[in-house]
Amino acid sequence: MPRSIFHPRSFLPALLLCACGLSNASSKPPAPPKWFRVSSAHFSVLTNAEDKKSGEAILRLEQMRDIFSQLFRKTKLRLPEPLEVIALRSDEDYLRVAPLRQGQPIAAPGFFIAGDDRNYIVLDLAAEDSWRAVSRQFARLFLYFNYPPTQDWFDEGFAQYFSSLRLGDSQSQIGGDPTQNLPWEHKLPGESSAAANSPKSFVELLNRQWMPVSELFSMHRGVAEYPPLFYAQSWIVMHYLLNQNKLSEAGAYFGLVEIQKVPVEQAIQQAFGVTAAQFDQAVKDYFHSRAWPQGPESGKPANATSSPNSVYQFPVPAAAGQVGSSGKEMTDAQAKALVGEMAVRLPERREQGEKDLRTVNSDPKTENAIAHRGLAWAHMEKKEFDQAGEELAQASELDRHDPWVHYYLALVKFREAQVNRGPIVGVSNMVQDLLAVLDWNPDFAEAHNMLAMARLQGGGVHAAMDAIRVAIQLSPRNEQYLLNSAQIDLAGKNWDDATALLDRLKNSSDPQIAQKAQKSLSDLPTLKKYGVLPQESAPSEPTATASTAHGKPPASAGKVSADKAEADSASDDNTPSAPAEPELDKRKVQYLRGKLVSVDCSQSPAATLAIRAGARTVKLRTENYKSLLLVGADEFSCAWADRPIIANYKAGGKFDGDLVSVEVQ
Numbered sequence: 001m002p003r004s005i006f007h008p009r010s011f012l013p014a015l016l017l018c019a020c021g022l023s024n025a026s027s028k029p030p031a032p033p034k035w036f037r038v039s040s041a042h043f044s045v046l047t048n049a050e051d052k053k054s055g056e057a058i059l060r061l062e063q064m065r066d067i068f069s070q071l072f073r074k075t076k077l078r079l080p081e082p083l084e085v086i087a088l089r090s091d092e093d094y095l096r097v098a099p100l101r102q103g104q105p106i107a108a109p110g111f112f113i114a115g116d117d118r119n120y121i122v123l124d125l126a127a128e129d130s131w132r133a134v135s136r137q138f139a140r141l142f143l144y145f146n147y148p149p150t151q152d153w154f155d156e157g158f159a160q161y162f163s164s165l166r167l168g169d170s171q172s173q174i175g176g177d178p179t180q181n182l183p184w185e186h187k188l189p190g191e192s193s194a195a196a197n198s199p200k201s202f203v204e205l206l207n208r209q210w211m212p213v214s215e216l217f218s219m220h221r222g223v224a225e226y227p228p229l230f231y232a233q234s235w236i237v238m239h240y241l242l243n244q245n246k247l248s249e250a251g252a253y254f255g256l257v258e259i260q261k262v263p264v265e266q267a268i269q270q271a272f273g274v275t276a277a278q279f280d281q282a283v284k285d286y287f288h289s290r291a292w293p294q295g296p297e298s299g300k301p302a303n304a305t306s307s308p309n310s311v312y313q314f315p316v317p318a319a320a321g322q323v324g325s326s327g328k329e330m331t332d333a334q335a336k337a338l339v340g341e342m343a344v345r346l347p348e349r350r351e352q353g354e355k356d357l358r359t360v361n362s363d364p365k366t367e368n369a370i371a372h373r374g375l376a377w378a379h380m381e382k383k384e385f386d387q388a389g390e391e392l393a394q395a396s397e398l399d400r401h402d403p404w405v406h407y408y409l410a411l412v413k414f415r416e417a418q419v420n421r422g423p424i425v426g427v428s429n430m431v432q433d434l435l436a437v438l439d440w441n442p443d444f445a446e447a448h449n450m451l452a453m454a455r456l457q458g459g460g461v462h463a464a465m466d467a468i469r470v471a472i473q474l475s476p477r478n479e480q481y482l483l484n485s486a487q488i489d490l491a492g493k494n495w496d497d498a499t500a501l502l503d504r505l506k507n508s509s510d511p512q513i514a515q516k517a518q519k520s521l522s523d524l525p526t527l528k529k530y531g532v533l534p535q536e537s538a539p540s541e542p543t544a545t546a547s548t549a550h551g552k553p554p555a556s557a558g559k560v561s562a563d564k565a566e567a568d569s570a571s572d573d574n575t576p577s578a579p580a581e582p583e584l585d586k587r588k589v590q591y592l593r594g595k596l597v598s599v600d601c602s603q604s605p606a607a608t609l610a611i612r613a614g615a616r617t618v619k620l621r622t623e624n625y626k627s628l629l630l631v632g633a634d635e636f637s638c639a640w641a642d643r644p645i646i647a648n649y650k651a652g653g654k655f656d657g658d659l660v661s662v663e664v665q
Helices: 008-023 051-071 091-097 130-146 152-162 202-206 213-218 228-243 247-259 264-272 276-289 332-343 347-361 369-381 385-398 403-420 427-440 445-457 461-474 479-491 495-505 511-530 546-550 562-569
Strands: 035-039 044-047 083-088 110-113 119-124 171-174 312-315 326-330 589-600 607-613 616-622 629-631 643-651 656-664
Touching: 035 051, 035 332, 044 051, 044 332, 051 083, 051 130, 051 152, 051 171, 083 091, 083 332, 091 119, 091 332, 110 130, 119 130, 130 152, 152 228, 202 228, 213 228, 213 264, 213 276, 228 247, 228 276, 247 264, 264 276, 326 332, 332 347, 332 369, 347 369, 369 385, 369 403, 385 403, 403 427, 403 445, 427 445, 427 629, 445 461, 445 479, 461 479, 461 589, 461 643, 479 495, 479 511, 495 511, 589 616, 589 656, 607 643
Parallel strands: 044 083, 083 119, 616 656, 629 656
Antiparallel strands: 035 044, 035 326, 110 119, 171 312, 589 607, 589 643, 607 616, 643 656
């Protein structure tokens, strides 16, 4: 029976309370649970459970991370999207926030929420080994950020293999059929219904049917759900690669098919040294030669004892007591706000989550920045940007040092510009907020991406490229970052680099990425010839906008559209001529990092900045320092001196030029 609101554990505490009430009517109600933030070397867990349970949860997370690094022989792992873990002490607490399926909470005692800014793991610590419910998503998360782009069969095969992990006090094992011994699962992955005659495990399914491995490797990304055989066969191929030490050959294969675009069968031949048919047979022979365990956690082989066991036993990587952790008590209001902030990310729980957050903020004694920023996120999802801004303003008043408040202050500007297809409003403040976020977490990939697009709007092509390169290094599989990099290359007239990236992205399995890349390639001849693109609509400001992130390079100021030019030439001779449009400034925006020596404001509002870069001193001028785009400072100061500075400018001569923007450090 699936776990639900009628699960015996969910009403047992209530029965005990009733019994206590009958025996001692004067007994005081139990004290509310205390909440703690428990942190280890790599994870932070919000929990209301006792020390033993919360300690086990963080230990299992550290052990899973360590096993992942061992399987891929990596000494350093990246996680450039923050991971929030919430571990709840009871079924009652868990069922209140668990995702719903057909109106009932899911049966699994744990779930994973993916996001652009952060990811969540939520566990029910009243269930045994609840971490196993998220081990597959845990594996995919670390694989995404720590292994080059692959095909779906590899990612899914590894995730299934990793989910077979069993962790004990002293011994661990991996390699069994991951679909066995999971009481909360009732069907195979990809199976729409669990018919009476359907296979109940991967092993049973593979004993019935098999697809050619070349067909498996050719299945395209982007499918919502593959058939069960895809998952089963991906699992056994990964089982074979890992335990026959063929990951290096697999890496060579992906280099051939992903980068060189070699056909699948030819790539198999070159990488593995055998034909596709021979590789297929080798995996089949491997499967049939193994002894597969049966029964709950038995680890005992199902067939002849002479067959090699499929399950591999090994000591746990870190036993209890070997993982250091620290705890910090949280107020009940803070904890409720953090849980509510997670709940609003589940569509079926959003309404209740918002209600809980408003309840926290309804009392001045419990109001906090966490609840306001959670409501701001919910407003952004509904494109209610004014309301989101109001919530964030209140959050900032309550805690101006909260890095998530700074992040969402930047995000609301970025998303509003995307929706309106216009410039980012308040781009200077956005950059300052993002720099504050990156001081807190230098590995936050999405913050680097947004910083790149904000800097691009300010004319800082070089600074934008610096930021997007960091984002790509942290998250190399993110094709949106690659597309943004191409747009920055276009803005900087790096035609060859942009073309190479766009040619690659036009074949993306993401239809939106592919469409934008193809559109940029189609517009490239016009951009090269005229320096600007034809306008689909007339934006209010023809400057670099957040839509650059969606395939549109920045337009240049002063552009006259073709339609307007034709209309002007056809006007009546007696009509007074319109003022001539200013000549398009085609000078390339350059980048200068150095030390600000002095500022000359003797011809205010004009100003000249003397910047020393190495052995040379460059003088850069602005006609009006009051309108100069600033980053890192609220307002321009003529008293600035002897401080690091980044300037974007258009050169006049070798040692002078006109300022575009300034970033004060």
